[in-house]
Amino acid sequence: MDRHINVRFFDRELNFIGELDAYAGLEFISRWTRYGEFKIFVYGIDQKQMQKGHYIMLDNDRRKTGIIKRIQNGDDQDIPAELDGFTLAHLLTQRITYPPAGRAYHEFNAPAEDIICALVRANAADTADPRRSIPLLEVQASQGRGDRIHYQTRYDKLEDAVQELCEASGLGIAVELDPDRKKLVFLVLEGVDRSSRQTERPPMIFNVDYDNVTNREYVSDISEYKNCAITAGQGEGADRKIVVVGNEAEGVDRYELFVDARDLEDESQLPDRGKVSLAEYASVDSYSSTVDAGQYQTKWDLGDIVATIDREYGVDMDERVVEVTEAFDENGYTVSPTFGTAQKTILEKVQDVGKNEPIIEGIKGDAGDPGSQGEPGPQGISLQYRWQGTQLGVKREDEASYQYTDLQGPRGEQGEQGIQGLPGKPPAVSFRINEEGHLIMSEEVDDT
Known part of the structure; x- marks a missing residue:
């Protein structure tokens, strides 16, 4: 199918800064329960538009948006530069789930959508600590969809918690870029049932016999089921x-x-x-193919439940569209959906290792019998002491002389002169010479 899509660029404040209409190739992958990814191949880097942290939008589709995370360029002019990034739901990977103040866990007993919205709001959009809030991010009000479940979390990866709840409920997520209000809007999605078993609307059937399916691949895997x-x-x-x-x-x-x-x-x-x-x-029953691109987002969309029939591969299933890959290159525009359960990437498999391994429980047993007496230790060595004036001498019993330490401190400086004392009392005995020249001594009586 011939179709051309322009790539629009926005800065960190969501100001429009330019548009790209000529590129060597583009691949955009959308996923239902988690973030997707994109690659853009261009000849020549526009330094104003193409920066890490800048946002992209395909045409005016607010859900086909992403954030640039990696730029690769080289000297060979025949090899295009590469811009790589993720859809905006990748922002959730930058946060973990904090419990509310004073509580060990963030606990819920509510519909799945209520829990998802509350977790994103509390940990990314409207956080207790303003430093944790992602600028411009807001959460669309919950509609209370999904089964009511008990759920609690404590310092888990926010993206993992949201994906768990989506997989348990069948709901999906997206983050839209609203250039008019300059907002990033997190929202929960519910797909449309277009399977062959429902009667409310025309079913969407992918069938080799209808010539709307090519390049098929079917995987049925219970190795981790x-x-x-x-x-x-x-x-x-x-x-x-x-x-x-x-x-x-x-x-x-x-x-x-x-x-x-x-x-x-x-x-x-x-x-x-x-x-x-x-x-x-869950068991993996995944059917991927290239389909009629003109029907995408008109007769079916990401998250819808559709019918897939392939008699050659023994496939006859009503499954959800969990992933869509759009490619734009010299061959034109192609759309390749994945139905059923998407296969895990190598990174996801590594992260799952030990995730639900049991913790070894320590169980206290009965007290054991006393152990046998140990061998005698080596003979100890005593210390001997001796005083010599203000000096203390110490030596081991196997040493010949004492080591002395003077415990008297050095003499301090002379202090300041004290204040003058009170006047003394007159003497109690007095002397005088009488008329005859004799020395006379007399005592004075103190009447006080």
Whole structure:
């Protein structure tokens, strides 16, 4: 299909700064429950427009937007420069989930959409600490969609928490760029049921026999599939509370998963924790193909449930469109949707390692018997002391002489002269010479 799309550029304040209509190639991947990505290949870098942290928009589509994260350029003029980035939902990867002040966890018992909106608002858009708020980001009001579930989180990756809730509820997310109000708008999405089993609207059927499907690839994978969650709450040993979700599975078709939920104080929340965990380990039934590009966003869209039939591959399923890849190159414009469960990337598989491994419980056993007496230690050495004036001498018993330390401090400086004392009393005895020349002594009586 022949179609051309212009790339519009915006700065960090969402001011429009330019447009690109000539490029060597472009690939834009949209995903339902998490962020997507894009690549733009250009000959020559416009330094004003093409900067890390700047935003892009395909034509005027507010959901086909992203943020530039990487620029690669070189000396070879025959090789185009490359701009790489992610859709705006990638902003959620920059935050973790803080519990409210004074509480150990952020806890919910609400519809999935309410929880998603509350988490994004509290940790990215309208945070208690203004430094955590992402400028220009706002959250569209929740419509209360999705099943009511118990959920709690504490210092988890915000993007992971949102994806968990989306996969458990079937909801999707997006962040739109609103250039008129200069806002980034987070919103929760609900796809349209266009499957063959519903009767409210015409079904959307992808079928090789209808000539609307080419370049097919089908993957059916249960290598990481789990359908029975052994969900363990608080307590130790035999006293630990255990709830089994999916206990009806049996025999070789039973795939068990241990879920450590000791953080949950309310036992009634254990089943919901198990269900959310199992959603991360669903079987992969993925059908990818190139389809009629003209029908995209007119007869079906990302997140819709559609019918897929491929008799050669044995495919006959009603599944959700979980990913759409749009490509613009010398061959024109192509659209390649993925139906069912998208395969995990290598990075996602690495991050999942140990995610639900059980924590080894320390169980206190009975006291053991006393151990045997140890070997005698080496003979100790005594210390001897001697005074010599103000000096203290110390030596080990195996030494010949004492080491002396004078404990008397140095003489201080002479202090200042004190104040004059009170006058003394007159003498109690007085002397005088009488008329005859004799010395006479007399005592004075103190009448005081």
